Amino acid sequence: MKARTALHALAWLALAGQAGLPVLAQADDGGLKVARRLAPSSLAKELDLRPARPLPEAPPSTQPLELNEAVRQAVARHPSISDAIATLAQQAGGVDVARAGYYPQVRVGVGGGTSNAPAAQGGSTGTVASASVSQMLYDFGKVDGAVAQSQALVRRQQAGILKQIDAVAQQAAEAVVMAHRYQSLLQIAQDQVRAVEAVLETARLRANAGLSTKADPIQAESRVDSARANMLQVKSQLAQWRERLGTLLGPGVPPTVAALPDGLARTLSVEAPTDTSLLPDVLAAEAERRAASAQLEIARANRYPTLSVDASVNKAMGGINPATLERNGTYHxxxxxxxxxxxxxxxxxxxxxxASAAEDAARMRIETARLNAVDQARNYREQVIGAQARLGVLADRRRSIVEARDLYREQYTLGTRSILDLLNAEQEIYQAAAEQEAVLHDLWASRVGYIGATGQARAFYGLDNTTVQGMELLP
Known part of the structure; x- marks a missing residue:
């Protein structure tokens, strides 16, 4: 059956082509060819795309970059927050549109046409001016539901703004933590280079004096090259994160990142139960549930009639009024x-x-948002506890290795210890210091993640009771 239908279609297309009739497939094929051409330059010209608008920038500063200041600068300029705020204004306009259903609708117009009035009454055509007023008296909650739905959408967008602010704050905080991480690792790598260079100098002096073999300076020089290569790698990673900060904060990023605020970190309690009622995802899901509930009320109200009062008047302007058949007549x-x-x-x-299914789905989204938030908070809490426990052990390890290195240095000078022991001790010191810094910044990264998962970003970074891109943030 399908094959027979296809043959009939092909035969019709062939006949239409022979008769010179337009064939839709041919026109569509031409439009499809145009749609499949991708030319960014032509597309930008057709869209009249203008150069990017410069974003706000903080004044250049030589002071070290503080964590909270970086977050404030990022949320003050990020365009995604501006986008969310503009969308909020759009949603707020929808509330006014819905409320307009409470008020009367007034229409005016002018029209012309023919009339079947007798010629004795004068003329058969004329222009008629009309005006009408319609006022809804009772609609069983249709307009109330539309207003409630629009207000719920406004609440959802407000929650979306909070979520976007929290997201940008977390991005900025993570960038600061990572930039400070590689800034600290670079200092440790530079210390390692200087320490190994000092060992190389000692090995050369001993070799020149005949107190050790020529192999000692060669081994030390190899470690110096390795330390320098590691330093360059760390410097490259630091540059990448500084570029990330430049994207978030603007080009005027201070040359150094300040020490991470341990005092502020002590105010963060990861043992406290997570309050999910203030999370943006939960608030947005609750707003969606209320919008669905309002839509359900509208759907139910549509089963019932709408009572309204309508008044109208029309008047013929220099002709016959078709309603009264009078010249210049008026009808109301x-x-x-x-x-x-x-x-x-x-x-x-x-x-x-x-609408009922949408409301049930929104309820499940609320529970899903709560479950995900609690799961993330627990995960980050365990990471914080684990990192804090490891820091104490790593600090003790670093102290013991430094003591061993100092002892090996004296013994190598006296000729009772080989240069490999001293070089290995320097390497272990670097590894212990680097690992300690890595765990410290892993701790901070876990804190930042916990803050974001529990909705504490605005309070922790000092954004509450401030204005962000025209929006006042309150606790």
Missing amino acids: TVMLNLTSVIYQGGALDAQVRA
Whole structure:
């Protein structure tokens, strides 16, 4: 059957082509070819794309960059927050549109046409001016539901702004932590280079004096090259994170990052239970549930009639009024209207079912948001506890290795210890110091993640009771 239908279609297309009739497939093929051409330059010209608008920039500063200051600068200029705020204004306009259903609708117009009035009454055509007023009296909650739905969408967008601010704050905090991490590792790598260079100098002096073999300076020089290569790698990683800071904060990033605020970190309690009621994802899901509930009320109200009062007046302007058949006549009406949809093919019932399902889905999104937040908070809490426990052990290890290195240095000078022992001790000191810094910054990264997962970003970074891109943030 399908093959026969396809043959019939092909035969019709062939006949249409022979008769010179337009064939839709041919036109669509030409449009498809144009749509498949990708030319960014032509597209930008057609869209009249303008150069990027410069973002706000903080004044250049030579002071070390503080964590909270970096977060404030990032949220003050990030365009995604501006986008969310503009969308909020759009949603707020929807509330005014919905509320307009409470007020009367006034229409005016002018039209012309023919009339079947007798010629004795003068002229058969004329221009008629009309005006009408319609006021809804009772609609069983249709307008109330539309207003409630629009207000819920506004609340959802407000939660979206909070979520976007928290996201940008977390990005800035992570960039600061990582930049400080490689800044500290660079200092440790430079110390390692200087320490190994000092060992190389000692090895050369001993070799020149005949107190050791020529192999000692060669071994030390190899370690110096390795330390320098490691230092360059760390410097490259630091440059990458400083570029990331430049993207978030602007080009005027201070040359150094200040020490991470341990005093502020002590105010963060990871043992406290997570309050999920203030999380942006939970607030957004609750707003979606209320919007779905309002949509359900609208769907139910659509089953009932709407009562309205309508008044209209029209007047012929230099011709015959078709309603009164009088020259320059005036006609007016005042009516009470009761309108209702009797049958829509089951659409009303389907709307009710769809709105009810949307409300149930929104409830599940609330529970999902709560569950994800608690899971993330627990994960970051364990990372924080583990990193804090490791820091004490690593500090003790570093002290013991430094003591061993100092002892090996004296013994090598006296000729009772080989240069490999001293070089290995310097390497272990670097590894212990680097590992200690890595765990410290892993601790901070876990704190930043915990702050974001529990919705404490605005309070922790000092954004509460401030204005961000025109939006006042309150606790």
